[in-house]
Amino acid sequence: MDEGMSDFGLKLSPTKGGPPSPAPAPAPAPAGAGAGAGGAGAGAKCGRWNPTNEQVKVLTDLFRSGLRTPTTDQIQNISSQLSFYGKIESKNVFYWFQNHKARERQKRRRVYVENLDQNDHHFNVSKQQVLESGRVIETLQLFPVNSLTFSDQPEKVRAYTNDECKENASPFMYTCATEMENHYQHRHPSLDLRLSFM
Amino acid sequence: MDEGMSDFGLKLSPTKGGPPSPAPAPAPAPAGAGAGAGGAGAGAKCGRWNPTNEQVKVLTDLFRSGLRTPTTDQIQNISSQLSFYGKIESKNVFYWFQNHKARERQKRRRVYVENLDQNDHHFNVSKQQVLESGRVIETLQLFPVNSLTFSDQPEKVRAYTNDECKENASPFMYTCATEMENHYQHRHPSLDLRLSFM
DNA sequence: CATGTATGAATGAATG
DNA sequence: CATTCATTCATACATG
Numbered sequence: 001m002d003e004g005m006s007d008f009g010l011k012l013s014p015t016k017g018g019p020p021s022p023a024p025a026p027a028p029a030p031a032g033a034g035a036g037a038g039g040a041g042a043g044a045k046c047g048r049w050n051p052t053n054e055q056v057k058v059l060t061d062l063f064r065s066g067l068r069t070p071t072t073d074q075i076q077n078i079s080s081q082l083s084f085y086g087k088i089e090s091k092n093v094f095y096w097f098q099n100h101k102a103r104e105r106q107k108r109r110r111v112y113v114e115n116l117d118q119n120d121h122h123f124n125v126s127k128q129q130v131l132e133s134g135r136v137i138e139t140l141q142l143f144p145v146n147s148l149t150f151s152d153q154p155e156k157v158r159a160y161t162n163d164e165c166k167e168n169a170s171p172f173m174y175t176c177a178t179e180m181e182n183h184y185q186h187r188h189p190s191l192d193l194r195l196s197f198m
Numbered sequence: 199m200d201e202g203m204s205d206f207g208l209k210l211s212p213t214k215g216g217p218p219s220p221a222p223a224p225a226p227a228p229a230g231a232g233a234g235a236g237g238a239g240a241g242a243k244c245g246r247w248n249p250t251n252e253q254v255k256v257l258t259d260l261f262r263s264g265l266r267t268p269t270t271d272q273i274q275n276i277s278s279q280l281s282f283y284g285k286i287e288s289k290n291v292f293y294w295f296q297n298h299k300a301r302e303r304q305k306r307r308r309v310y311v312e313n314l315d316q317n318d319h320h321f322n323v324s325k326q327q328v329l330e331s332g333r334v335i336e337t338l339q340l341f342p343v344n345s346l347t348f349s350d351q352p353e354k355v356r357a358y359t360n361d362e363c364k365e366n367a368s369p370f371m372y373t374c375a376t377e378m379e380n381h382y383q384h385r386h387p388s389l390d391l392r393l394s395f396m
Numbered sequence: 397c398a399t400g401t402a403t404g405a406a407t408g409a410a411t412g
Numbered sequence: 413c414a415t416t417c418a419t420t421c422a423t424a425c426a427t428g
Contacts, residue, residue, distance in 0.1 A: 048404060048423065069416075076311050090308045095405060102418070103403080246408055246419075267413095293409060300414065301407080 049092040054085040059096055068101050070094075247290040252283040257294055266299055268292075 051059070062070075062078065070078065070093070079090040249257070260268075260276065268276065268291070277288040 072307065089312060099403065
């Protein structure tokens, strides 16, 4: 199903395989919201929320004021108010805060690591560990030098056999079901939901 | 996080030290060519389950069929079957349903309110009440209902019983609210943040 | 017109 | 079940 909150037909094909042709249908006219919205040149294209300057300002102010993760009702409120400046949905507000917070944190982390990098050139191992901050995982990145199927795959059927993925080293050794096969002998690519529903 | 997942090896803070199970450790090349061919979506990197289209389809179908909270057995079954299309673990299935359900719900809520917004312009009071659904607080937020002038209007305030402020219970909102009443000299298309803050 | 950057959107994975 | 974090995908926009 069109999971997520995409109201528009922005169907994203997770794997650019085959002829997906997203064909983003000329989305339902979004009720010309863009009209004169942001004074600052804002090509109001539809398909993805394009915040007005005023909207951004307000959001930023709120953020600066300390609001980081608004509750649902706060989101509603903000959204309502911001709708005054142009088209906006609550999910936009939601995402905005989500992203803003995350990126700020990310940036901070980056800077931190970079500092470390300057000082700890030689110990670039600990960098990762620091990144994990407490989890202290062993990075161990033996990369397979990926010289193989880097080109492309006719299909996307992900069968990455050789990763350094920990366990489960047997992707295909095991065809499908166990007991279900008794009842139905389906062909491979179609597994039966009715049973798994059980 | 209770009985349901015990079978998947989903430990809750196992030992605070070594995640025995999935052990994320994506640890992508620190700087390397992250971009790379990734563009086509579906980075083949592992560390996090990246469902196949087929897998998603099946899961979605199951969901549509009414399955919302599969039991452990069901999860096992589904996982087994889906493993045909690619690497997958039970916990992935578990999480998938968890997320899918939650997000659909969230979306629903938002859309609902959004619709209310459209229809109940005139009664912008009841919107909040609906949002609270059960707590029925009096919001009383007289707002310009996107029609007239942008000039500042009598800032009306509401009496919002913010009884469930979590971490957001920062002193900001307080100060903001008070402060603004004193000097409301927003010359701009001012919408009141302090209000929307709550 | 290609490449890089900022950011909206989505979703897997947790945690309480 | 809700809420949050992290990571990634996709797109708008700027630059050369």
